[in-house]
Amino acid sequence: MIVVKVELWSYGNPDRCEELGRMYIANDGTSKDREIGNYLAAVCRKGTTAVPQPVSPNGMEPTRSGEVKDYPRLRYNVWRLITKCLKKCFPEEDQ
Secondary structure (H helix, E strand, C coil): CEEEEEEEEHHHCHHHEEEEEEEEEEECCCCCCCCEEEEEEEECCCCCCCCCCCCCCCCCCCCEEEEEEEEECCCCCHHHHHHHHHHHHCHHHCC
């Protein structure tokens, strides 16, 4: 599982950080190909650290969720996967 955490460090000081948001990305286990991955992504409400649905079947409702299918995980770095997950969770921003 990948956890993407966005923090604000007041005046660049890590001791004065505030979490602004969190996203969980998990391989859904349906791909039989080692080079291709299918992923579930879920965005939490601010201040929530519990893993939400669909990443955790028993978790709470996410603020947003999405799926990335047939991702060539061995050809691209993690930032491209995060970008695709954000676009799936926030499709209105993909313009």
